[in-house]
Amino acid sequence: MAASISGYTFSSVCYHSANSNSDHEGFLLGEVRQEETVSISDTQISSAELLQVVEVHNHEPCAQLFSFYDYAGKVNDENLNRILKDRHKNVIGWYRFRRNTQQQMSFREQIIHKQLTQLLGVPDLVFLLFSFISTANNSTHALEYVLFRPNRSRYNQRVTLHIPNLGTTSQQEYKVSSVPNTSLNYAKVIKEHGAEFFDKDGVMKDIRTIFQVYGALQDRVQAVCGEVEQNERVKEKFQEEVNKLKQQIALRKQKSAEEERRLQEAQNPEQRPTPEENSEPLETSLLSRVVFHTPSTPERLGPSANPPSYADLLSLQDDSLLPSLSSPTSAALLPRPQAVGSPGHPSPSPLGLNPSPAPSPSMPYLGNGDGSSSDSLDRQAAGQEDDDEEEEEDDDDDSSEYENLVSEVAQLPPVTASVLAQGRPAALSPDGDASVLGSQTS
Amino acid sequence: MAVSAVHLESDAFLVCMNHALSTEKEEVMGLCIGEVTTDSFFACFGVDTNRIVHIHSVIILRRSDKRKDRVEISPEQLSSAATESYRLAEMTGRPMRVVGWYHSHPHITVWPSHVDVRTQAMYQMMDQGFVGLIFSCFIEDKNTKTGRVLYTCFQSVQAQKGSEYERIEIPIHVIPHEAIGKVCLESAVELPRILCQEEQDTYRKIHSLTQLDPITKIHNGSVFTKNLCSQMSAVSGPLLQWLEDRLEQNKQNIIELQLEKERLTQELATM
DSSP: OEEEEOHHHHHHHHHHHHHOSSOEEEEEEEEEEEEEEEEOOSSOSOEEEEEEEEEEEEEEEOSSTTSSBOTTOOBOHHHHHHHHGGGGGGEEEEEEEEESOOSSOOHHHHHHHHHHHHHHTOTTOEEEEEEEEEOTTSSEEEEEEEEEOTTSOSSSOEEOEEOOOOOOOOGGGSOSSOOOOOOHHHHHHHHHHHGGGBOTTSOBHHHHHHHHHHHHHHHHHHHHHHHHHHHHHHHHHHHHHHHHHHHHHHHHHHHHHHHHHHHHHHHOTTSOOOOOGGGSOOSOHHHHHHHHHOTTOTTTSOOOOOOHHHHHHHHHHHTSOTTOOOOHHHHHHSOOOOOOOOTTOSSSOGGGSSOOSSOOOSOOOOOOSSSOOOHHHHHHSTTOOTTHHHHHHHOHHHHHHHHHHHHHHHHHHHHHHHHHHHHTTTTSOHHHHHHHHHHHHO | OOEEEEEEEHHHHHHHHHHHTTOSSSOOEEEEEEEEEEEGGGGGGTOOOEEEEEEEEEEEOOOSOOOTTOOOOOHHHHHHHHHHHHHHHHHHTSOOEEEEEEEEEETSOSSOOHHHHHHHHHHHHHOTTOEEEEEEEEEEETTTTEEEEEEEEEEEEEOSSSSOEEEEEOOEEEEOOSSOOHHHHHHHHHHHHHHHHHHHHHHHHHHTOSOOOHHHHHHHHHHHHHHHHHHIIIIIHHHHHHHHHHHHHHHHHHHHHHHHHHHHHHHHHHO
16 A cells, blocks of 8 residues: 655645644545556466555544544534545545554544444445654654555555655756757758747747646645635734633633622631632633733733733743744743654654764654653643543543643643743742743652 | 754644755755743742743745755845734834844754854854854664654854864754744745745856857756646645635634534523
């Protein structure tokens, strides 16, 4: 079996994956062809081999995890149809992107795959697994991808995924000189009959024609690009409005919760209120955004004195979506989970593949060596479901609690980063900062 | 002051990936446009200020020298990159400039070669905060059938002894950006145009040679046609397909967002 995916579709999957702070999944749409290769060998006159060629045309990203299956891994047919709509028949596979995990299908993925095979009626459904690892200092990142054919036998389950590209546009094919030839007949014949190819200006007709084709194509590309650009802006605007509404709702909920608490305090004066928001489990990530957007909550923040560059940084992030709360500065402050070496890989350092003239550093990847992800650091990482796969194999029920924990922890760093931003320089006491810094660098 | 981190917006990352995956036979390159912010928070506590390079968009460049191991930018391209930065600055209302460069390493390790490190050092002479990005692609581990795409960020420093340079690693993070910016989209669709331009320039040089017989001219003309066809089928076609798919996805998302907006408006009204 051979498989191919266009570079643009591949980049698009990487783009969607980069935008999500958790795992990302979706469906692969395309077609499967049978190609016959005829070979002649000494033993037979001709033998035809059927090669299945899987071509991925585009992908349908799922907006959230668990959108068509539940925690037990049971696929919901209705949701599946709702996501796929009429592209049902074009599905040839599905994909999943996860960070710091092994290049193997998890148990849940396997059972989902079996169900999808049945529900979609694609006997040779493929599964594309993307896994993302980084060096400890985050300077180098690797995206590894494997295409699985889980419905086949135990062997030959992995298929090479080819990305067709321009290949060589070498100009070496142009001839700078003609083959020397003194035959007058040759010169005469080619001049006479070769004139067909050229127009009155001496330019080859083919060139003009192909150039017209190219020009028309490029115009169309520009036109569609313009439409996409307008679309993106409309989408951005709607997303902003949705975000604002969510903020307002969260604010109202917060206010009513505060009022309730005040009522309770009034009733029970000996109970001490805990306005410190860091100790409360955050319900939604929006609360944290509300905190740094409304400096009118003085009990949490000192007088805001935003140095313009940092506030601009934060306002830059306003434009991005809610899930993008993995605030970069906090991510820079947080130690990233260490990279995972996969037991399936023959060489521990995937970067040592090609001999390079460059001074290569010593082993940049600091994994645990046995393929497991380092757990304590993982849990502090911003919203990453890395241990999900490991836990599933033991007990599916635990993963839901873990995900809640992870999502809560994920919201802490942006809050503290924003609190730092708002509170500097005068508001926060050095001790408060030290403890915050301490917790982040642990 | 060294750069402490690079923040690459995900739509700029998308364009870089598109560009890097466009060809496996030679290195491609481009310039990164953005701004540098200094986080002076830590200065209160006596820690060096953090310089963070934000890359908002990239410009695809034409390679003046197509040799496999060399990447150099001509002064004209640098100046047109500066023009692009002014445009981006006007659009976003923030000061934008060329803050770095990127190039691809197809089939090669992601680490910069000696030439790359030297080139980076040269750029750093004009701008200390200039950063270099490398995208390594078309790597495959035949045993596990695992494909890999890697990216790294680096700067150059003078080595301890001797006048050679060595690289230092700079942390790089891809910042989520759900909608693709206008400048990034425009950069992405520049690629077919740039490829065609390169092909035209080469052909013009060949065409101006006078001592070619008709057969050779026909041959060269066909090579041009072939190359242009190859560009259209390998780049323009898939690009158009991706744009159309994105259009569809966006239309769908907009409908869903509209519904959600109505739902939330109602919920807010009842509170």
